[in-house]
Amino acid sequence: MCGIVGYIGDKHAIELLTCGLEKLEYRGYDSAGVAFIDENKLKIVKSKGRLNNLEEKLEVSPKHSHIGIGHTRWATHGEPSDINSHPHQNKKGNIAVVHNGIIENYLEIKEELIKKGYEFVSETDTEVIPYLIDMYYEGDLKESVIKAIKRLKGSFALGIMSLDEPDKLIAVRKDSPLIIGIGQGENFIASDIPAVIDWTREIYILENGEMAELTKDNVILMDFDGNPIEKEVYKVTWNIDEAQKGGYDHFMLKEIFEQPKVLKDTLFPRIGNDGRIRLDDIDTNSLDIENIEKIYIVACGTAYHAGLVGKKLIEKYAKIPVITDVASEFRYNNPFIDEKTLLIVVSQSGETADTLAALRLAKKKKAKTLAICNVVGSSIAREVDYILYTWAGPEIAVASTKAYTTQVVLLALLALYIADVRKTIDEDEYKKALEVLNSIPDDVEKILRSKSKLEDIASHLYKSRDIFYIGRGLDYYVAMEGSLKLKEVSYIHSEAMAAGELKHGTLALIEKDTPVIALATQDYLYDKVISNIKEVKARGAYTIAIAKEGNNEIEGVADLVIYIPDVINELAVPLAIIPLQLIAYYVAIQRGCDVDKPRNLAKSVTVE
Template sequence: MCGIVGYIGERDVVDVLLDGMRRMEYRGYDSAGMALLDGDRFEVVREIGRVAELEKVVLGRGLTGRLGIGHTRWATHGGVTVENAHPQSDGSGRFVLVHNGIIENYLDLKEELEAQGDQFLSQTDTEVVVHYLARLYSGDMLQALVELQKRLRGSYALVILRRDDPDGFFCVRRGSPLVLGSGEGENFCVSDVAALLPYTRKVLYLEEGDIAQVSRGGLRIWDEEGTVKVPPVHEVDWDVSMVDKGGYSHFMLKEINEQGAVVRSSLKGRIEGGRVDLSDELQWTAETVASWRSLHIVACGTSYYASLVAERALSRWTDLDVRVDIASEYRHRTVRTDAKTLAVFVSQSGETADTIAAQRVARGLGAHCLAITNVRGSTLAREVHDTLLLKAGPEIGVAATKTFMGQMSVLYLLALYLGRLRGGITAAEESRLVEELNQLPYKVEATVAREESLSELARIYAERRDFLFLGRGYSFPVALEGALKLKEISYVHAEGYAAGEMKHGPIALLDEKVPVITVIPRDSLYEKTLSNILEAKARKSPIIALGTDGDDLLKSYADHIITVPWTDEAFTPFLTVIPLQLFAYHVAKRRGCDIDKPRNLAKSVTVE
């Protein structure tokens, strides 16, 4: 989950590395470091903490150059120390490298090297890799990297400087993302496209096992056996303004405010004549769609909760047997998947390790695989049969907000499309739902505009240590997502629960110190959820009800009421999740938490 950046060109490499590391700091911020090649001498600087701490040291030393690599770390092997920060070097000082991923057999390799006399200064698997590379190298860098990959087990993105090579650096990619950027007289290697936006829109995505040489004059790429490859160059359609705060105090708040535009963008070009049409993106025949009997949706974290919302819509509008699974569980157990299964994999980055591994399992068993992701050239998007993009633009805040909205939008479009193709929904019903779908961006924006009331609510409850979030039906996954947001950025214990299950355990926790946030729009389960509010109120818990505009009945049930505009029951999650995002944001702000970079978390989980 670490962030990697490499550069060679005419710009000051220190400026490029620091800028790239800042833009990718959401991938890890335990420590940071960089290495510059100055003639035949390495300048290596490493610091504990954020990129800003590294910047102070680098600028204080007046370092400059035209070739270098940088790294911002999310700790795996070894604690957060300067010794464990990257770059790591071999004992002779011929190589330095940065690494994202986990080497599973590093202890075996370390024992082998120690038996040959190598000594190690860190607890990292990364230092083992650079030592092993030094042992393998005998003058041919490509051959050494081909051999290195045969010895390593696990996931890795490596960027390597060699002391006697002032003309560029090498990259290796397996399991962890690496993107090359092509410029005029300059070239780049990064973990995430967002770091390239100020410099170039031309990118090349490395495949599994690829080896690349990045020099001032160009890019050369080989496969894992050392055979030359010529991958396509892609033009990124993101804009550099998308990775700036745009006047907001935090990226999270900016991204919450962008959610109306995200829904609008997700729908654009996919609705025609009162119905959903995905035929330009999904080349599915009527026979293929009719052959499917089951639909598996697989995801992690917030993407999993978006999938749980969509499960209810898919079950309502199609006759498919729908199941939603956590990727880390799906990939490790026996699943009934075959050619009659449509398997949908949901990942914001398209680089989530467990989701990619689950996709490989399903595809290996014959399933037709569809990715729903925000990144066109991601590993997941390249490996599946079909892809639907969120069109949400880059999301920088670690806590997902606008991509949750985008994922729901695309999953709902898929549900309506499949419903029509399989005859599970009438033309009139689809037209009615599509009309309401078209109104959602405006209702989302109207809901976001009610931020002030959430700030006041956060003032009242910011110091509470425990919260219970309840919901039924479409609102149950929203309760889960609301609790997750509060945990992620406020470090407050919060549990999301199906309201009907409250009496099966959680009710024992309730008292006047535990607020209960109940998601209760005017839907088919409204009266049942009201009874759960009464049960919580009887235990003296403060009640925060999240309902629908004009619902005066809630006033006699709740201590605090938040409302959202009316929409069809199926679309309520698009609106009810927003107050929960804003509540979490303002609680975190009042508690003095680092909202965009919460402790122990990273944006993209690219290791198991």
């Protein structure tokens, strides 16, 4: 959500800024802009819409500026427009600011500044920041920034530059991610590593309450009082090719097809030669698994759907009650948390604002905290007591695919690990589950080979107005994720239902040729789902079923059947979701949608 890039050095700043912003497009945005110094003037160019709109405007601009800041905006305060786009500047035009996050007390500050004679031109909360810095400026940009940020409440990652100090950039971080890229004769700021990885692999990851003063040859790190701090350099080890399309038409398709590999990377190192699960460096004694009385799993969106699967698996194997909650509601539900509670947060980016807030609340209440996360060094990864990484690599498409399946299998490992420690699972069941987990990457590979059939199925769906997904037990949670994928990328209204609830209202929406996708992978609920398919068929629905190999009688009920390998009920989820991911992708393509960057959505949601 929003992207920041900043550069100071000897190269052409504008080219580096636009290149860096392109690497952050996956975060979601509706406008873009840059500020730079040229001919002793601070110039700002910005535009509503995609980056190519901005780049067209920049074609007539000089390309030899040594310093600049850039931004892709995801609208919160004020509609997407040129005026509301970042960077924002003070009236004199000598200070420019880019901002990710939300300033919660901006109206109060704005009223104060208006009384002092400041005039505002945008609807944004961000515009108060350059005016505050201007008000405090007495010849030292760093000092005026320190005074200004102490007035701000909310979340903010800031990039700041001034015409009066043209060889200096200021970076500030509170509750929104920001990193510093360390180069030779040049330095960078950015919201995320892909923006700078073409030029450096040495990174400072700013923590909350930290800021930095950058020149082309130096980086000074400090706290919000200006006191210097020391920090280890983080060295990026993954390859930039992992964040590029690699011959695929879209990142989403590439990431779907990467799942066999990333599932192996997530699973295999954690299953020892002795057939026991090893969860990285987690200390069983300090986690005190045997005395945990309840578990919360808290997440948002796709990660929440993975958490629902995790709840079922932990309760099945470890016999501990689990409560799942969406992170945006969790803090307001007065959760019953104490030192015998384990909070598990799930987040691809590790920066999801609502999930991070839930984590901090749990820590205040003395709960033990564990995160399942994909981004090394992210805020959640640094603040949690215990961390398990999904080794999915960079996920660029806004609609999550490989992050979801790796989250699910890692939650399965965690459930089995806790059950093993607590002795709530017999050895045969434990070994059988591990055997199935080991086979999942190959099973996913097998399903992916049927992509042409799934593309064909999409051709029956892409003109639909509504699509319904139904399932029971774990299949209901798969239905929720499949429905979300479709609506995210194709903009078709879709709804997931617990199949047994159809008759309590939703059946009224089923009419001739309404598509219904039915999940039927849970053996003990198979006959029930068959009955539910017959219910919608009787109302004229066009039905597509997902079932395990061998359950051929469903062919006489559903119009189309997609088969997945026959595995135990508990571990069918990472297989059943694959056809739904591909259907969503192909439906979106056939509708002409921007698959990797769906409208109004952001990859990393860093505001509440």
